[in-house]
Amino acid sequence: MAKVIGGITTSHIPAIGIAMDRGLEDTPYWKDFFAGYPPVREWLNEQQPDIAIVFYNDHGLEMFLDKKPTFALGCAPQYENADEGWGIATIPPVTGETELSWHIANELIEHDFDPTICQDIKVDHGLTVPLSVMYPGHNYQHLKVIPVCINCERYPMPKPSRCFALGQAIGKAVESFAGDQKVVVFGTGGLSHQLDGERAGIINSDFDIECMDKLVSDPEALTRYSNDDLVEIAGAQGVELNMWLAMRGCMLGDVKEVHRNYVAPISNTGAGLQLLING
């Protein structure tokens, strides 16, 4: 059977991609942020996962308000990135996957999740920045990516508990897939931040650290928050924690943390990085 070998959480903000394009990794502003990544890159290089399931949210590249899925699952052999309007460089095509993807689609529907199933979607910075930061030089083509998109923009959006349960259903689907593929799962975005309104700029580092702790040892505690709670505690875009919870749901057994970094502010956010493995 296929196996989830680890879970990674990372920020996906555009500023990271822009900093890499401009070669700013060692500047004072960015140094402590990028210093967190080499151990995760080395782990990926050692483990050589075949497939990455990436939980992200679309920020208005593919999924406009006219047709916006609550949950969407990619089942395509390839995904293109495109101009998002404010200057982040596009990255080369992302390799997709069509066998485990369809198996996940079947298993989700069988277990009462009904995602929008996508055979041709453009993927935005929510998915591409994590790949770029894990594989500098865009050396990610060998990795087959399964995008799972969660609505984090327009209410009503899925509850934290539901995102965690979605992850659990996907984790079980992976385990029931006949194959020997090694799968890594990415939870992207976060942590605390608010871009909009007079309250813009709020960061809650204490809460971010607590989230990272509980993500390892007690993720159910995080699922008891409502999205309104997350907005109040962690800012309007703090709801991106939902992607981290979905990732964590995929990791079915006991989990231990093997690496962590947290830096704030990175752009307007608290930027967390974790590598979790079973055991």
Add this chain to the structure above:
Amino acid sequence: MMTTHREIPGTIFFDGPMATKGYGLNKMCYSFNSTEGRDAFKADEAAYCDKFGLTEAQKEAILGRDILALQREGGSIYYLAKFAGLLGLNMQDIGGLQTGRTTEEFQAYLESQGRGKNNG
């Protein structure tokens, strides 16, 4: 009765009623993903607003670069970010504009809540 959200000062929940109100405005900003859309807007801003059926209040807020008013008129920050990008503003510039700070003051506010930067 529609579900309502918690009152959080300085925060507008982008929910169904706001998405209904802001649809044309957000659709216009969505078009800024393409060079063609950005160029057409720059060529004649008011006419481009009319093409997407913006209300007078939305149009006025676009022409006046009033980011807070755009949110009150149903703009989603995801699409307004594309408008900001077109204007050459980043998220710290936008943060300053919304909170009555200069960009530098807004950055200092972010830094005041910071953690984990040893060399910065």
